Amino acid sequence: xxxxxxxxxxxxxxxxxxxxxxxxxxxxxxxxxxxxxxxxxxxxxxxxxxxxxxxxxxxxxxxxxxxxxxxxxxxxxxxxxxxxxxxxxxxxxxxxxxxxxxxxxxxxxxxxxxxxxxxxxxxxxxxxxxxxxxxxxxxxxxxxxxxxxxxxxxxxxxxxxxxxxxxxxxxxxxxxxxxxxxxxxxxxxxxxxxxxxxxxxxxxxxxxxxxxxxxxxxxxxxxxxxxxxxxxxxxxxxxxxxxxxxxxxxxxxxxxxxxxxxxxxxxxxxxxxxxxxxxxxxxxxxxxxxxxxxxxxxxxxxxx
Amino acid sequence: xxxxxxxxxxxxxxxxxxxxxxxxxxxxxxxxxxxxxxxxxxxxxxxxxxxxxxxxxxxxxxxxxxxxxxxxxxxxxxxxxxxxxxxxxxxxxxxxxxxxxxxxxxxxxxxxxxxxxxxxxxxxxxxxxxxxxxxxxxxxxxxxxxxxxxxxxxxxxxxxxxxxxxxxxxxxxxxxxxxxxxxxxxxxxxxxxxxxxxxxxxxxxxxxxxxxxxxxxxxxxxxxxxxxxxxxxxxxxxxxxxxxxxxxxxxxxxxxxxxxxxxxxxxxxxxxxxxxxxxxxxxxxxxxxxxxxxxxxxxxxxxx
Numbered sequence: 001x002x003x004x005x006x007x008x009x010x011x012x013x014x015x016x017x018x019x020x021x022x023x024x025x026x027x028x029x030x031x032x033x034x035x036x037x038x039x040x041x042x043x044x045x046x047x048x049x050x051x052x053x054x055x056x057x058x059x060x061x062x063x064x065x066x067x068x069x070x071x072x073x074x075x076x077x078x079x080x081x082x083x084x085x086x087x088x089x090x091x092x093x094x095x096x097x098x099x100x101x102x103x104x105x106x107x108x109x110x111x112x113x114x115x116x117x118x119x120x121x122x123x124x125x126x127x128x129x130x131x132x133x134x135x136x137x138x139x140x141x142x143x144x145x146x147x148x149x150x151x152x153x154x155x156x157x158x159x160x161x162x163x164x165x166x167x168x169x170x171x172x173x174x175x176x177x178x179x180x181x182x183x184x185x186x187x188x189x190x191x192x193x194x195x196x197x198x199x200x201x202x203x204x205x206x207x208x209x210x211x212x213x214x215x216x217x218x219x220x221x222x223x224x225x226x227x228x229x230x231x232x233x234x235x236x237x238x239x240x241x242x243x244x245x246x247x248x249x250x251x252x253x254x255x256x257x258x259x260x261x262x263x264x265x266x267x268x269x270x271x272x273x274x275x276x277x278x279x280x281x282x283x284x285x286x287x288x289x290x291x292x293x294x295x296x297x298x299x300x301x302x303x304x
Numbered sequence: 305x306x307x308x309x310x311x312x313x314x315x316x317x318x319x320x321x322x323x324x325x326x327x328x329x330x331x332x333x334x335x336x337x338x339x340x341x342x343x344x345x346x347x348x349x350x351x352x353x354x355x356x357x358x359x360x361x362x363x364x365x366x367x368x369x370x371x372x373x374x375x376x377x378x379x380x381x382x383x384x385x386x387x388x389x390x391x392x393x394x395x396x397x398x399x400x401x402x403x404x405x406x407x408x409x410x411x412x413x414x415x416x417x418x419x420x421x422x423x424x425x426x427x428x429x430x431x432x433x434x435x436x437x438x439x440x441x442x443x444x445x446x447x448x449x450x451x452x453x454x455x456x457x458x459x460x461x462x463x464x465x466x467x468x469x470x471x472x473x474x475x476x477x478x479x480x481x482x483x484x485x486x487x488x489x490x491x492x493x494x495x496x497x498x499x500x501x502x503x504x505x506x507x508x509x510x511x512x513x514x515x516x517x518x519x520x521x522x523x524x525x526x527x528x529x530x531x532x533x534x535x536x537x538x539x540x541x542x543x544x545x546x547x548x549x550x551x552x553x554x555x556x557x558x559x560x561x562x563x564x565x566x567x568x569x570x571x572x573x574x575x576x577x578x579x580x581x582x583x584x585x586x587x588x589x590x591x592x593x594x595x596x597x598x599x600x601x602x603x604x605x606x607x608x
Contacts, residue, residue, distance in 0.1 A: 014385055016348045019323065040378040041345040044320045066381045066411040074344040074374045081318055099410040106403035107370040 004029045004206050005303045006229060008270060008296045009045035013235045013249075014067050015274040016040070020298045022067040023212060023271060025231065026051045029152055030133040035059040036150060036210050042071035043078045049299050053079060054086075058129055060136065061092035062212055063122075063147035069096065073103050080111050087114040091128055091136075093146055094119045122146030125223055139223050141214035143248045149211040151223060159199035169193055206304055209264070212271050215245070216254040221262045229304040230259050231296065234269035237281055252282040256289035266304065270296030308333045308510050309607045310533060312574060312600045313349035317539045317553075318371050319578040320344070324602045326371040327575060329535065330355045331512060333456055334437040339363040340454060340514050346375035347382045353603050357383060358390075362433055364440065365396035366516055367426075367451035373400065377407050384415050391418040395432055395440075397450055398423045426450030429527055443527050445518035447552045453515040455527060463503035473497055510608055513568070516575050519549070520558040525566045532608040534563050535600065538573035541585055556586040560593035570608065574600030 005028045010021030022039025026046065033056040035042070046053055061069050072090070079088075090096065097117035104115060120128045120138055123146070129136040132155070139149035158180040166176070171185055179185055185193045209224040212233035224230060232255035236244040244251050250258075252269055259267035267290050269282055276282070279295055286293040294302065309332045314325030326343025330350065337360040339346070350357055365373050376394070383392075394400065401421035408419060424432045424442055427450070433440040436459070443453035462484040470480070475489055483489055489497045513528040516537035528534060536559035540548040548555050554562075556573055563571035571594050573586055580586070583599055590597040598606065 015382060016345075018352055019348075021348075040375070041320075041348065044323075044325075044345065047320075048322055064411070066378065070378045070381070070411075071344070074370065077370045077374070078319060095410060099407050102406045103403050106399060107368070107374075 003031075003303075004208065004228075005301050006208060006231065006268065007049055007051060007301045008268075008298055009042050009049060009051070010037075010039045011270045011272055011296055011298050012039075012067075013233075013271050013273045014065075017274045021045055022070075023062075024071060025210065026056070027152060027208060028052075029206075029208070030131075030154065031055070032057075032131070034136075034152070037062055037068040037212070038071040038075060039067050040070040040074070043075040045298065046075070049301075053082075054084070057086060057088060058136075059088060059090045060128075060150050060210075061090060061096060062141075062149065062210070063143060063145055064093055064095050064099075065145065065213070068213075069100075072100060073107065076104070076111070076115060077108055080108065080113070085112050087116060089116045089118055091118050091120060093122050093148070120148065122148050125151075137223075139209065139211065139220055141211060141220070142217040143213045143215065147213055149209060149214065149220065149224075151207065151209045151227070153207040154205040156205055157202035159195070159202050161199055162197075165193075165198045169198070171198075208304060211258070213249060215248040216250055216258070218258070218261065221258065224258075224262045224264065226263050226265070228265045229268065229302055230262070230264040230266070231268045231270060232258055233271035234282055234286070235271050235273050237276065237285055240273075240275075252285040253289055256286035256293055259290040259293070265292065266302065267293040268296040268302055269293060307335075307607075308512065308532075309605050310512060310535065310572065311353055311355060311605045312572075312602055313346050313353060313355075314341075314343045315574045315576055315600055315602050316343075316371075317537075317575050317577045318369075321578045325349055326374075327366075327516060328375060329514065330360070331456060333510070333512070334435075334458065335359070336361075336435070338440075338456070341366055341372040341516070342375040342379060343371050344374040344378070347379040349602065350379070353605075357386075358388070361390060361392060362440075363392060363394045364433075364454050365394060365400060366445075366453065366514070367447060367449055368397055368399050368403075369449065369517070372517075373404075376404060377411065380408070380415070380419060381412055384412065384417070389416050391420060393420045393422055395422050395424060397426050397452070424452065426452050429455075441527075443513065443515065443524055445515060445524070446521040447517045447519065451517055453513060453518065453524065453528075455511065455513045455531070457511040458509040460509055461506035463499070463506050465503055466501075469497075469502050473502070475502075512608060515562070517553060519552040520554055520562070522562070522565065525562065528562075528566045528568065530567050530569075532569045533572065533606055534566070534568040534570070535572045535574060536562055537575035538586055538590070539575050539577050541580065541589055544577075544579075556589040557593055560590035560597055563594040563597070569596065570606070571597045572600040572606055573597060 009024035024042035235249035313328035328346035539553035
């Protein structure tokens with residue numbers, strides 16, 4: 001089952017490059033769409049790469065640098081023109097609403113839906129969103145301003161009922177919920193049917209971690225341990241390590257090291273500095289450390 | 305002499321289209337670069353289409369709809385990253401500074417140059433910028449909110465001195481300015497040499513008019529009469545005239561009619577609604593009314 005996917009809407013760092021945008025990512029998970037960061041022109045990428053924004057009700061902003069949120073006002077304005085009527089919640093650190101609200105009031109006072117801001121602390125790892133199937137937790141990062149990553153995690157799935165066995169034992173439908181929760185079934189004549197005869201194990205809980213922007217930071221490892229998909233920023237190459245350190249960013253090697261230490265299943269790197277014309281070097285640097293690494297270029301989709 | 309040019313940075317109306325942006329235009333005139341409107345992602349077009357933004361000190365915003373100014377904050381932020389150190393003046397109607405300043409203060413408090421806002425009235429035609437070679441005047445338009453077009457006009461050029469004649473008559477250099485201003489020259493022995501023997505007529509004064517957004521409005525004709533290049537919005541086709549009327553926009557025919565009545569030399573149409581997949585129909589509609597019409601698609605440059 002690989003119904004979850006991450007789509008890269010913008011793979012650039014502070015400066016956009018030729019036909020490539022600043023940070024923005026859409027995540028489809030359990031039939032919902034989440035937007036993570038919203039650099040300028042995210043609205044064009046969302047439509048260009050066919051993201052179903054009608055189901056997109058939550059936007060998560062990692063930190064308050066412009067290249068991660070300047071696309072909000074245009075996106076909101078366009079969603080209204082496209083007929084949106086359901087509210088949007090923007091999750092961010094404190095400050096975004098104060099900066100954006102005057103623009104919203106002036107330019108978007110006609111909106112047919114509400115923009116609600118919810119703030120979270122950059123200093124702890126907290127669950128900031130949850131529904132019946134999944135949750136989103138924050139991950140404190142190490143950047144030049146307060147910054148948080150996000151861990152999107154499915155809740156435990158129920159076991160799968162074997163339809164032929166349920167029919168064979170003539171199990172009443174009202175008993176299904178107990179069996180799916182792991183209980184054995186006792187027939188009317190007192191025979192106990194063990195649960196593993198009636199069910200298959202649940203599907204694995206999928207998880208995705210987003211870490212941008214951040215310097216190399218081993219403190220995240222426990223939180224993201226074993227995730228199916230890790231997005232880790234990789235602004236620089238090792239040859240520019242001094243610049244990476246100065247600006248609190250990571251190199252491709254840093255990202256790969258974190259992926260290896262956290263035993264993640266797949267690593268996507270992105271948030272590339274515009275100084276590098278050829279991105280192959282990022283892969284060449286990361287893969288010897290963590291082989292299952294992929295370039296997160298604009299428009300690429302990763303299923304997990 | 306065709307040193308002046310208009311470059312289309314965004315040809316779309318309210319919604320951006322596939323790889324095409326909302327309203328933004330760069331004008332090179334007399335070795336200066338002006339930005340006219342600044343829809344989202346103008347910064348990417350400016351760099352993609354190689355506009356020399358180091359000489360760009362004035363930005364003219366026609367009206368305060370988001371598709372004409374949401375690109376300002378990203379552009380300003382990027383110019384700073386690219387090393388800009390000279391101030392920028394944004395000319396607009398009242399309100400833009402109040403909406404934008406909180407964002408500038410929050411996200412761009414590190415700026416190495418100043419953003420100065422200068423406001424102008426949408427109700428009269430006034431000169432709002434001038435240097436020794438040219439001026440910019442506003443043109444009241446007819447839209448759903450106060451909107452102004454702009455007339456960029458060269459001042460009269462000096463006559464051209466015929467170098468061979470100046471040498472033949474042995475004219476002292478300090479006399480040149482009088483001759484270039486149109487005076488005759490009197491030789492030491494009292495002979496009067498008529499000015500037209502010594503000079504060629506001045507180059508024509510070039511002019512460009514920008515009219516977006518606007519419904520059909522014959523009141524502009526006197527102001528833009530005879531301009532070398534007219535940009536006129538053409539959001540709709542005639543088949544959607546009802547929608548054009550309702551939203552205070554023009555059709556391609558409207559634009560062509562204004563161009564014909566004002567005897568302009570060349571018409572560029574743009575600000576196309578995203579509902580039309582094929583823009584050829586705009587030309588087919590305009591050219592029978594004004595033949596010298598061109599489609600202002602993203603990246604196209606018009607010299608005048």
